[in-house]
Amino acid sequence: MTAKNAFYAQSGGVTAVINASACGVIETARQHPDKIANVYAGRNGIIGALTEDLIDTSAESAEDIAALKHTPSGGFGSCRFKLKSLEDNKREYERLIEIFKAHNIGYFFYNGGGDSADTCYKVSQLSEKMGFPVQAIHVPKTVDNDLPITDNCPGFGSVAKYIAVSTLEASFDVRSMAATSTKIFVIEVMGRHAGWIAAAGGLVEDNGIPVVILFPEVEFDQEKFLAKVDTKVKEHGYCSIVVSEGCHWPDGKFLAEQGTRDAFGHAQLGGAAPVVANMIKYALGYKFHWAVADYLQRAARHLASASDVEQAYALGKAAVEKALEGKNSIMPTVVRESSSPYKWSIGEAPLSEVANVEKMMPMEFITDDGFGITAACKEYLYPLIKGEAYPPYTENGMPDYVTMKGVAVPRKLDSFEL
Amino acid sequence: MTAKNAFYAQSGGVTAVINASACGVIETARQHPDKIANVYAGRNGIIGALTEDLIDTSAESAEDIAALKHTPSGGFGSCRFKLKSLEDNKREYERLIEIFKAHNIGYFFYNGGGDSADTCYKVSQLSEKMGFPVQAIHVPKTVDNDLPITDNCPGFGSVAKYIAVSTLEASFDVRSMAATSTKIFVIEVMGRHAGWIAAAGGLVEDNGIPVVILFPEVEFDQEKFLAKVDTKVKEHGYCSIVVSEGCHWPDGKFLAEQGTRDAFGHAQLGGAAPVVANMIKYALGYKFHWAVADYLQRAARHLASASDVEQAYALGKAAVEKALEGKNSIMPTVVRESSSPYKWSIGEAPLSEVANVEKMMPMEFITDDGFGITAACKEYLYPLIKGEAYPPYTENGMPDYVTMKGVAVPRKLDSFEL
Numbered sequence: 001m002t003a004k005n006a007f008y009a010q011s012g013g014v015t016a017v018i019n020a021s022a023c024g025v026i027e028t029a030r031q032h033p034d035k036i037a038n039v040y041a042g043r044n045g046i047i048g049a050l051t052e053d054l055i056d057t058s059a060e061s062a063e064d065i066a067a068l069k070h071t072p073s074g075g076f077g078s079c080r081f082k083l084k085s086l087e088d089n090k091r092e093y094e095r096l097i098e099i100f101k102a103h104n105i106g107y108f109f110y111n112g113g114g115d116s117a118d119t120c121y122k123v124s125q126l127s128e129k130m131g132f133p134v135q136a137i138h139v140p141k142t143v144d145n146d147l148p149i150t151d152n153c154p155g156f157g158s159v160a161k162y163i164a165v166s167t168l169e170a171s172f173d174v175r176s177m178a179a180t181s182t183k184i185f186v187i188e189v190m191g192r193h194a195g196w197i198a199a200a201g202g203l204v205e206d207n208g209i210p211v212v213i214l215f216p217e218v219e220f221d222q223e224k225f226l227a228k229v230d231t232k233v234k235e236h237g238y239c240s241i242v243v244s245e246g247c248h249w250p251d252g253k254f255l256a257e258q259g260t261r262d263a264f265g266h267a268q269l270g271g272a273a274p275v276v277a278n279m280i281k282y283a284l285g286y287k288f289h290w291a292v293a294d295y296l297q298r299a300a301r302h303l304a305s306a307s308d309v310e311q312a313y314a315l316g317k318a319a320v321e322k323a324l325e326g327k328n329s330i331m332p333t334v335v336r337e338s339s340s341p342y343k344w345s346i347g348e349a350p351l352s353e354v355a356n357v358e359k360m361m362p363m364e365f366i367t368d369d370g371f372g373i374t375a376a377c378k379e380y381l382y383p384l385i386k387g388e389a390y391p392p393y394t395e396n397g398m399p400d401y402v403t404m405k406g407v408a409v410p411r412k413l414d415s416f417e418l
Numbered sequence: 419m420t421a422k423n424a425f426y427a428q429s430g431g432v433t434a435v436i437n438a439s440a441c442g443v444i445e446t447a448r449q450h451p452d453k454i455a456n457v458y459a460g461r462n463g464i465i466g467a468l469t470e471d472l473i474d475t476s477a478e479s480a481e482d483i484a485a486l487k488h489t490p491s492g493g494f495g496s497c498r499f500k501l502k503s504l505e506d507n508k509r510e511y512e513r514l515i516e517i518f519k520a521h522n523i524g525y526f527f528y529n530g531g532g533d534s535a536d537t538c539y540k541v542s543q544l545s546e547k548m549g550f551p552v553q554a555i556h557v558p559k560t561v562d563n564d565l566p567i568t569d570n571c572p573g574f575g576s577v578a579k580y581i582a583v584s585t586l587e588a589s590f591d592v593r594s595m596a597a598t599s600t601k602i603f604v605i606e607v608m609g610r611h612a613g614w615i616a617a618a619g620g621l622v623e624d625n626g627i628p629v630v631i632l633f634p635e636v637e638f639d640q641e642k643f644l645a646k647v648d649t650k651v652k653e654h655g656y657c658s659i660v661v662s663e664g665c666h667w668p669d670g671k672f673l674a675e676q677g678t679r680d681a682f683g684h685a686q687l688g689g690a691a692p693v694v695a696n697m698i699k700y701a702l703g704y705k706f707h708w709a710v711a712d713y714l715q716r717a718a719r720h721l722a723s724a725s726d727v728e729q730a731y732a733l734g735k736a737a738v739e740k741a742l743e744g745k746n747s748i749m750p751t752v753v754r755e756s757s758s759p760y761k762w763s764i765g766e767a768p769l770s771e772v773a774n775v776e777k778m779m780p781m782e783f784i785t786d787d788g789f790g791i792t793a794a795c796k797e798y799l800y801p802l803i804k805g806e807a808y809p810p811y812t813e814n815g816m817p818d819y820v821t822m823k824g825v826a827v828p829r830k831l832d833s834f835e836l
Contacts, residue, residue, distance in 0.1 A: 010594070013595070016587075044597035044598065072590055073590035073591045074594035077593075077594050079597055079598040079599070080595075080598050080599045161815060166714050166717075166718070169434075169491070169714070169718060169819075170712075170714055170717050172491035172717060173491045173716065173717040176428070176495050177431070177498075178495075179461075179462035179465065179496075203816065207819075208821065271692070273710075289713050290710070290712060291709075292691075292708070292709050292710045295591045295592065295707050296584050298591065299584075299588050299590060299591040300584070301587060302721055303721070382814045385814075385816070388811055393806055396800045396803075397579060397725075397804040398583065398586065398621065399583060399586065401586070401587075401590060
């Protein structure tokens, strides 16, 4: 068999460890030069394939590829772009086949979440539906932890660790200040539909911190919420609150949508955290502080979970190995063997069962009152935040993150309008 | 000389390393049992002295006191409470003397920022003005870095490291997403009057990141700002913005004060970050993300600067040593010997020159256009974020922070109304 080239792309929101998966893909491919000649990375995801903007990863040194393992964000650029179905936009698929042919690409590794799994699934069908032989393997990645079948998704463990640690630290802070000043600390976390990240904030309960969680899975009940917070403050002197960006009223409206306008009459986009904080202030009179972690949480490679980094790498590696075994249309998964001691192995799932399926928090992970996490949830979460995997730092005190050279593969085709 | 007891209290906003100073004070005092019998900590700062709510630190194990060095927040509780002048509220000073007499206190160690230095200064005058012998030493602490004379203030180096690293990580993130999605990332940092923390975000420029800083020292000029951001986005494809909470319009109004009201008609307190982000969106059309770090930045012991931890400890230690040398009414300081290699020593400043003096960013640290930091500023900042000083973690992946037992010293006096 003649060696073919592989295409690799990062898709959707990036994470602290998506580059660890890229590292797993590229380092493993480099061990099989007889089968994989080169890995071409799409510049800015699948758009790089459609526009023939390919990065020649062979121009990156072994040292720089290894450094991807400790570098957050998408080293080759990502994008938010979902391919339509083959029936609705045949032109894009024909273009992909043109690109694959022109650059001798036989492997397609797509590193992303739910939408990307769907794109990868469509590409995996090219062989059957359009007669072009390509093996498409999805490498899971999403801080939202909402992909089905796999025990968890690379990217999530590190966000979970960041939110658990940050909530603990800020709670210690508010505990210090509560006698005469701040009694309420609100942290807003990512998660529009699934409350996995918010759940991680709930771990601080095991450190004796009074904490109330607002999940997107639970309709917001203002009266119950305020009563809960007031009880905690009266008992402990302070209270921490973790609110999902997706927390919403019974009518589906997000807490963050306030209908306020700024001085110029523009609709004002706030966050859920200030809404919750002000609500408490007006109802209960407690002084507050609030934070919105936003990108800080998903980019925080400085506090990555060692489990997460290891799994992100292992799944990238497994994707290449499975491709070399002849597999197509699958996603390697994390299989939990046991929680304590934590043991896991690599499994696989057919993409047909992954694409467009969203895994919510199971209701048995949320306490009956809707404001906390259960023992089962903690047992699930702790292994995922286990271990520290610090990046190296330079002499001046900044992390030594790598930026790819990003040398372009010479173009062979005409340009293409997206 | 008979051994006397020492009083120690934490004051004002807490930091990632104020407990390292507490550790320095207590460990050093324990080495001199012939001169310092015991350290009594004020529960919740000076209020603990006034209300005779003293914590017996001898009840804390050597191991727990050592663990303070890696634990953020105020281990004994802090407060926001400024003593009035002796003339305006003699009653409070008489109460302090009563407490000091009742508990044989001869040393007063006060760990705080500018307001606290003023309180400590007033206590240091008790001897002269009211005939009660007490030596008062101020241990500097403030993330705002605005105390005079000392090269820098413990607490600042760790916030600076956190903001520099977080801005770098989030900038890598937005760089990955910019092709099809987010082009602007705004992070709001602490600093109501002084832009030291915002300046730290400017260090990412050395990593090739396009960054615009909004300092409280520079009046906000919307037109110039938008032009600057637009130029950066056109050149790099994205731009990061670090905004001080104290950034304000020429009329002195904070950017964060929007005059908006929520659904219930309550004045809406937002942050400066969403204001800046929305302003860019409406003027330039760029998609944005924003974060407000708030307490996360000053509590982030997980990413403390090793320089900062070392200096916080050394200043606590020096305070005790200087007291034992017979000093009163001073603050030990950090004296910079050289920036590269970084060398520093301990000096001292009279409290009369520290109290109520606020150190702003020197204008030569801000670029002429008002949106960046100069080489001189970078030379000042890098040593302060140098080195990592990670806390230990437990098996389950959470930092192993200590909580004091907080055993109360038996009361001897009547209660006191604050």
